[in-house]
Amino acid sequence: MGADELLLSGEEFEARLRQIGAERYHNLHRFHKRLHSGECTYPEIQAWALNRYYYQAMIPIKDATVLTRMQDAEDRRQWRKRIEDHDGLHPGDGGIERWLKLTDSLGFPRDYVQSTRGILPATRFAVEAYVEFCRTRSLLEAVASSLTELFSPTIISERVAGMLAHYDFVSSETLAYFSQRPVQAKRDSDFALDYVKKHAKTRAEQDLVCAALEFKCSVLWAQLDALWSAYVDGAIPPGAWVPGQGIGYATPPSGKVQAA
Amino acid sequence: MGADELLLSGEEFEARLRQIGAERYHNLHRFHKRLHSGECTYPEIQAWALNRYYYQAMIPIKDATVLTRMQDAEDRRQWRKRIEDHDGLHPGDGGIERWLKLTDSLGFPRDYVQSTRGILPATRFAVEAYVEFCRTRSLLEAVASSLTELFSPTIISERVAGMLAHYDFVSSETLAYFSQRPVQAKRDSDFALDYVKKHAKTRAEQDLVCAALEFKCSVLWAQLDALWSAYVDGAIPPGAWVPGQGIGYATPPSGKVQAA
Numbered sequence: 001m002g003a004d005e006l007l008l009s010g011e012e013f014e015a016r017l018r019q020i021g022a023e024r025y026h027n028l029h030r031f032h033k034r035l036h037s038g039e040c041t042y043p044e045i046q047a048w049a050l051n052r053y054y055y056q057a058m059i060p061i062k063d064a065t066v067l068t069r070m071q072d073a074e075d076r077r078q079w080r081k082r083i084e085d086h087d088g089l090h091p092g093d094g095g096i097e098r099w100l101k102l103t104d105s106l107g108f109p110r111d112y113v114q115s116t117r118g119i120l121p122a123t124r125f126a127v128e129a130y131v132e133f134c135r136t137r138s139l140l141e142a143v144a145s146s147l148t149e150l151f152s153p154t155i156i157s158e159r160v161a162g163m164l165a166h167y168d169f170v171s172s173e174t175l176a177y178f179s180q181r182p183v184q185a186k187r188d189s190d191f192a193l194d195y196v197k198k199h200a201k202t203r204a205e206q207d208l209v210c211a212a213l214e215f216k217c218s219v220l221w222a223q224l225d226a227l228w229s230a231y232v233d234g235a236i237p238p239g240a241w242v243p244g245q246g247i248g249y250a251t252p253p254s255g256k257v258q259a260a
Numbered sequence: 261m262g263a264d265e266l267l268l269s270g271e272e273f274e275a276r277l278r279q280i281g282a283e284r285y286h287n288l289h290r291f292h293k294r295l296h297s298g299e300c301t302y303p304e305i306q307a308w309a310l311n312r313y314y315y316q317a318m319i320p321i322k323d324a325t326v327l328t329r330m331q332d333a334e335d336r337r338q339w340r341k342r343i344e345d346h347d348g349l350h351p352g353d354g355g356i357e358r359w360l361k362l363t364d365s366l367g368f369p370r371d372y373v374q375s376t377r378g379i380l381p382a383t384r385f386a387v388e389a390y391v392e393f394c395r396t397r398s399l400l401e402a403v404a405s406s407l408t409e410l411f412s413p414t415i416i417s418e419r420v421a422g423m424l425a426h427y428d429f430v431s432s433e434t435l436a437y438f439s440q441r442p443v444q445a446k447r448d449s450d451f452a453l454d455y456v457k458k459h460a461k462t463r464a465e466q467d468l469v470c471a472a473l474e475f476k477c478s479v480l481w482a483q484l485d486a487l488w489s490a491y492v493d494g495a496i497p498p499g500a501w502v503p504g505q506g507i508g509y510a511t512p513p514s515g516k517v518q519a520a
Contacts, residue, residue: 024498121478122386126381128389128392132392225495226382226489228489235290238284238478
């Protein structure tokens, strides 16, 4: 069979990418289900917010890594928006700042959160693997690894609606991070999807794009696995944040403690 | 207080390093206890061997990374032994080959093991974090991160005695990897301990050495956390090896299946 026959059409290629999301995106993870259905304890939500801060904080570093590899000014202009979204246009603005409003509301001092010294090692390893992937693989694969955003509007709406309904100590204000993400993610994933369709010119390249998306799904999945193991199953690894030991509010601000 | 007062004596410094091991080394992990006490199921042992292969296989890459950074020929001569131990002196020799004898005995095809496509993403992220640490941190920290070998003779003797006593399908031959490790690890950790004592000339450098050892403990710990989550707790992440689905013997060679 020749290379032309193996090459997926744009439609087939996109369908394959969406299939990867349908099978591997972290909306399928038991921790996500627990979080949005109201079953998470207060410390589990604290741990989720604390750990995910590191992911949020490294996104602009990841995107700057991709930016260093783009030869085309228009591509860079488009990609630069991702950094602007996370870092904001002035102090107090941007996605990272909005994430800190969530950790603020859970009683974590900002310098503790930003030091990342309480996060799970597995969180650190997964996030750093993502940055490293974008540094060392082809630009095509680096762009492709962002394609999980194709699936994020759904998980965000589930998460926000579920969390607002089930947890007294969560408000639209503390979840402000998510309010802007669906529009940004749509714009970014439109760009990335067009990019991989245009630049993956062989079946081998299309396969690399798919593998990059699988890799990224595993980066997200591994973070929830680690949260479950440490804070649901209770096997907190040495050195990671321990609930109720003086860092972070021991009970939600409203005083209402969730059932375990 | 001046820098001289803060500096730990050689004895205090070594005691602090040994204390880190006493608190964070993975002999304290519940998966290790389960493994050596005979409570692991056969698929759990298969998963352990399959995943740890990746760690073993990357050790010479990690050590070559350290070698690229050593300016001193005598240091390189000493460090080179680590690569020789793992890669051997001829085909069929060396630690990686001995590890493959273990995965052979559990029914895994070598090309499957060596492809690493069935390992847990968290295993990959942890191991790659170790290599990356040795590439990007100071040489002092890279050498220090090997100091977990100070504690390995104990865990190896526990593991080998426990596994031989409790699992019919395990023999001295399939555990041959471990037979040579205590002597090698003693030689290597003697070198590394002398090295960090000699080269950490300020308290700040001593602290970096301690942090490097903590980091390495977390690399080992995270691997066992991931094994527990996937194969003891049963939450196997998408894409990882699934027991009994055609890869690896479904039952031990002796035909005797361990109690779950």
